[in-house]
Amino acid sequence: MNSDTGVDLPTEYLQLQAMVRSFAQQVVAPVSAKHDEEHSFPYEVVAQMAEMGLFGIPFPEEYDGMGGDYFAHCLVLEELAKVDQSVAITLEAGVSLGAMPVFHFGSDEQKQQWLPRLARGEALGAFGLTEPGAGSDAGSTRTRARLIADDWVIDGSKQFITNSGTDITELITVTAVTAEIDGRKEITNFLVPRHTDGVTVEKAYNKVGWNASDTHPITFADVHIPEQNMLGERGRGFANFLRILDEGRIAIAALSVGAAQGCVDASVEYSKQRESFGQPISHYQGVSFKIARMEARAHTARLAYYRAAELMLAGRSFKKEAAVAKLVAGEAAMDNARDATQIFGGYGFMNEYVVARHYRDSKILEIGEGTTEVQLMLIARELGL
Amino acid sequence: MKIAVLVKEVPDTWGDRRLDPSTKRVDRSSDVVVDEVDEKAVEIALQLQAANAGSTVTVVTMGPKRALDSLRKGLAMGADSAIHLVDDGLAGSDAVQTSAALAAALAPRGFDLVIAGNESTDGRTAAVPAMLAERLGVAQLTALRTLHVSGSTVSGERVTDDGYVDVETSLPAVVSVNEQIAEARYPSFKGIMGAKKKPVEVLGLGDLGLAAGDTGAANSWSVVHDVTARPARTGGTIVTDDGTAATQLADYLAAAKLI
Ligand SMILES: Cc1cc2nc3c(=O)[nH]c(=O)nc-3n(C[C@H](O)[C@H](O)[C@H](O)COP(=O)(O)OP(=O)(O)OC[C@H]3O[C@@H](n4cnc5c(N)ncnc54)[C@H](O)[C@@H]3O)c2cc1C
Numbered sequence: 273m274n275s276d277t278g279v280d281l282p283t284e285y286l287q288l289q290a291m292v293r294s295f296a297q298q299v300v301a302p303v304s305a306k307h308d309e310e311h312s313f314p315y316e317v318v319a320q321m322a323e324m325g326l327f328g329i330p331f332p333e334e335y336d337g338m339g340g341d342y343f344a345h346c347l348v349l350e351e352l353a354k355v356d357q358s359v360a361i362t363l364e365a366g367v368s369l370g371a372m373p374v375f376h377f378g379s380d381e382q383k384q385q386w387l388p389r390l391a392r393g394e395a396l397g398a399f400g401l402t403e404p405g406a407g408s409d410a411g412s413t414r415t416r417a418r419l420i421a422d423d424w425v426i427d428g429s430k431q432f433i434t435n436s437g438t439d440i441t442e443l444i445t446v447t448a449v450t451a452e453i454d455g456r457k458e459i460t461n462f463l464v465p466r467h468t469d470g471v472t473v474e475k476a477y478n479k480v481g482w483n484a485s486d487t488h489p490i491t492f493a494d495v496h497i498p499e500q501n502m503l504g505e506r507g508r509g510f511a512n513f514l515r516i517l518d519e520g521r522i523a524i525a526a527l528s529v530g531a532a533q534g535c536v537d538a539s540v541e542y543s544k545q546r547e548s549f550g551q552p553i554s555h556y557q558g559v560s561f562k563i564a565r566m567e568a569r570a571h572t573a574r575l576a577y578y579r580a581a582e583l584m585l586a587g588r589s590f591k592k593e594a595a596v597a598k599l600v601a602g603e604a605a606m607d608n609a610r611d612a613t614q615i616f617g618g619y620g621f622m623n624e625y626v627v628a629r630h631y632r633d634s635k636i637l638e639i640g641e642g643t644t645e646v647q648l649m650l651i652a653r654e655l656g657l
Numbered sequence: 658m659k660i661a662v663l664v665k666e667v668p669d670t671w672g673d674r675r676l677d678p679s680t681k682r683v684d685r686s687s688d689v690v691v692d693e694v695d696e697k698a699v700e701i702a703l704q705l706q707a708a709n710a711g712s713t714v715t716v717v718t719m720g721p722k723r724a725l726d727s728l729r730k731g732l733a734m735g736a737d738s739a740i741h742l743v744d745d746g747l748a749g750s751d752a753v754q755t756s757a758a759l760a761a762a763l764a765p766r767g768f769d770l771v772i773a774g775n776e777s778t779d780g781r782t783a784a785v786p787a788m789l790a791e792r793l794g795v796a797q798l799t800a801l802r803t804l805h806v807s808g809s810t811v812s813g814e815r816v817t818d819d820g821y822v823d824v825e826t827s828l829p830a831v832v833s834v835n836e837q838i839a840e841a842r843y844p845s846f847k848g849i850m851g852a853k854k855k856p857v858e859v860l861g862l863g864d865l866g867l868a869a870g871d872t873g874a875a876n877s878w879s880v881v882h883d884v885t886a887r888p889a890r891t892g893g894t895i896v897t898d899d900g901t902a903a904t905q906l907a908d909y910l911a912a913a914k915l916i
Contacts, residue, residue: 283726287733287849295843325845338846 279578281347288344292351295324304356305624307484311476313438314484317359322393327366331375335387342519343581346526350574353530354537355626357633358484360527365434365485366390368523369516370397373445373461377504377512382463386443398436400446400464400490401513403429408646410447411510413459415492417448424462424502426470426495432640437473437488441466444490447509459510461503470495481632518591520641521598522584525577528601528637531630532570535605535612538627539563543615553615562611569604576600592654599647602637609634658712658806658828661763662702662736663773663785664695666720666727674779681881682749682874683779691727694774696841698834699731701804702772703842706735709806713737715768719747719758725857732852733844740766744861749874752780756788758872761865764793768829770811775800775833783833790831798824802837818914 281289300317307314321327329345331337338344345367353360371390374382374397389395406412415428426448435441444464451458464471474489504512540563543554553559580593612627613620620627638644668674669688677684699716706712716731718724719742728739742758750758763771771793776783783799790797801813802821812825816835844852862869870876894909896902910916 283729284846284849284853287729287844288846291843291849320843323845324843325847329846333847339850340846344846 285344285347289347289351292348296352296355300352300359301355307358308629309623311483313486314359318362318393321363326363327393328391330367331387331391335383335391337391341585343585346523346577346581349523349527350530353527354534357527357531358482360530361482361485362435364523364527365399366396368520369399370435370443372516372519373503373512376515377461382503389442394440395442396435396438396440397443397445398433398441400430400433400444402432404431408643411457411459413447413449413457415446415448417450417460417462419499422499423496424499426462426464426492426497429489429491431489432487433490435486436490437476438486445503447513450506458507460506461509461512462497463501463503464495464497468495468497480635482636517641518594519584521594522577522580524637524641525573525597525601528605529570529574529577531605531634531637532573532601532608535608535627535630536563536566536570539566539612539615559615562615566608566611569608573601573604592651595647595650598642599644602644605634605637658709658769659767660702660705660712660714661768661771662698662714662716662731663759663771664699664716664718664727664731665692665777666690666724667692667777667779676884678884681884691730692774692777694836697836697838698772698774699734699736700839700841701834703735704839705806715740717759717762719755728857729852732855733848734842735848738855739857741857741859743859746862746869746873749877750872751877751879752782752784752788753878754872756785756792758865758867759789760792761867762860770806770828771831773833775835786831786833793831796826796830798826798830799833801832801834804832804834804838
């Protein structure tokens with residue numbers, strides 16, 4: 273299949289892409305339907321991804337990373353998401369949300385303590401921002417942290433937290449209110465080891481899609497962590513997590529582009545084979561135009577995330593571009609999933625088909641890590657509106 | 658132990674593979690990949706290296722400039738260095754000439770063990786490893802599905818039509834392996850980045866001590882007179898169960914040496 277992306281990438285990126293593409297097809301795809309159906313976490317796949325170094329791509333070698341960059345990480349997510357969004361989000365949440373806060377805001381000791389195991393993919397970190405009463409408006413956090421003697425004591429709850437309950441989850445980074453100053457909440461980040469007394473990872477959600485990804489509510493009841501587990505500066509917690517989300521949008525956009533492209537690839541193949549009224553259905557413009565439009569969506573969304581990543585890596589402002597990429601890529605995935613399912617006819621409604629999975633999986637791409645409306649808010653704000 | 662692994666780029670086995678009717682050679686204009694069996698040969702070499710301290714693995718290919726990508730793949734997997742035989746005068750060489758060129762590259766560098774895939778998915782002569790062993794004047798074990806080295810003894814199971822035989826010889830040797838030998842690892846991103854910095858020795862006809870008349874299509878010992886497309890698949894044999902279907906099926910499979 274023609275896999276031209278519209279941008280000529282350096283050889284190392286192309287090799288990484290080719291390697292992950294073959295891994296996705298040969299190792300991930302054969303077990304995707306099974307994990308989706310059983311709602312089971314693909315430990316064996318994750319272990320092999322860890323061995324390939326996929327959890328360490330954007331981190332330096334001194335922390336057992338691969339010494340690559342965030343863009344390379346995005347390319348991997350795109351390839352994985354073509355065949356299995358659950359696997360891709362497990363990597364995205366582990367790296368972009370779980371490990372990145374430690375890398376960006378951690379002290380030397382904190383990085384030494386946590387990053388190598390996260391970068392090697394032996395342990396997963398989760399990102400605890402969303403709460404029952406704080407989603408899009410994540411600043412209205414109610415979870416509290418009080419400094420008592422030499423301990424921070426955390427009480428509250430988080431919800432919809434990815435990777436929070438796997439056998440290899442070791443870390444949950446959270447936002448918590450550490451003071452109220454003039455009626456304004458002072459929000460700070462903390463590193464909470466998963467197996468601390470008082471941390472309860474509740475029963476997994478029964479989700480519409482992303483069935484093989486691990487999502488739970490978490491409660492914190494009188495959770496004591498040492499004072500040095502504060503992450504970053506006191507009072508910078510919200511701003512710091514927003515920075516993580518700005519970057520994360522590029523990664524989620526890459527994942528969404530993978531989903532959108534996966535729908536194109538499956539539709540091209542299927543429409544050439546499936547015959548109706550004596551011809552392959554690809555001969556009908558009603559079908560081929562649909563696929564052409566799907567390709568256009570995937571292509572433009574890819575360029576949008578490439579550009580956002582380029583700006584970010586150049587150290588330039590990328591907030592608007594990341595929001596644009598997340599917006600168009602999430603919509604491309606959902607629109608393509610709907611069209612691909614239509615092209616597959618009745619088979620598209622059967623769970624074992626990749627397009628059926630994309631149909632269920634893609635809706636969250638317009639919700640998670642900032643809803644479509646939140647992206648529009650961000651873009652409007654950048655336009656001075 | 659100094660290990661050399663022969664790798665070859667071949668037309669993508671997932672794509673359309675064809676012979677070019679005008680040149681009567683394999684059409685290499687489409688996407689190319691490292692032959693899968695060669696990746697497995699690199700894998701077993703790396704496993705032997707891990708088990709034998711102080712060993713080195715060199716990947717070797719003869720092919721056009723772009724075949725460097727195949728070498729890089731081997732280096733990304735973990736090989737230490739690479740040798741690339743590239744020269745316009747080598748293009749179109751047959752198995753006899755290819756083995757001569759490879760021998761010219763390998764002999765002066767003194768390898769203990771040369772590992773090759775037993776048969777490429779394009780030319781499928783399965784002759785180069787044996788010819789190479791002859792030229793190097795060393796022992797050969799071909800079509801191995803397992804491979805072990807202990808001291809200076811190399812051994813393995815050689816697959817035959819009916820099963821396998823245990824074979825062994827002493828180093829130095831040339832061995833060829835089949836696709837059961839190992840599952841090739843995926844290179845890590847660090848491996849991919851690191852591969853750029855590993856040494857690749859480029860050898861032309863002059864470096865190999867070969868003359869222009871020795872190799873290449875014009876001097877090939879074998880000539881392809883004609884190529885024909887494989888006939889379209891015909892309808893299979895249908896066995897209707899009259900009480901003997903199981904026996905008929907078993908006979909069929911046995912005749913095809915599948916059981
Ligand atoms: C599978 C899954 C995994 C997740 N993983 C994580 C995770 O690992 N960590 C984490 O912290 N969170 C995670 N989340 C949470 C996710 O980020 C939130 O669900 C999302 O940000 C939306 O928040 P909410 O659900 O509270 O919706 P709400 O904020 O209640 O929004 C409801 C609706 O109102 C709209 N809306 C809200 N405010 C406005 C406005 N001002 N203008 C216009 N429209 C508005 C929204 O766009 C949305 O359509 C996950 C969610 C899911 C479903």
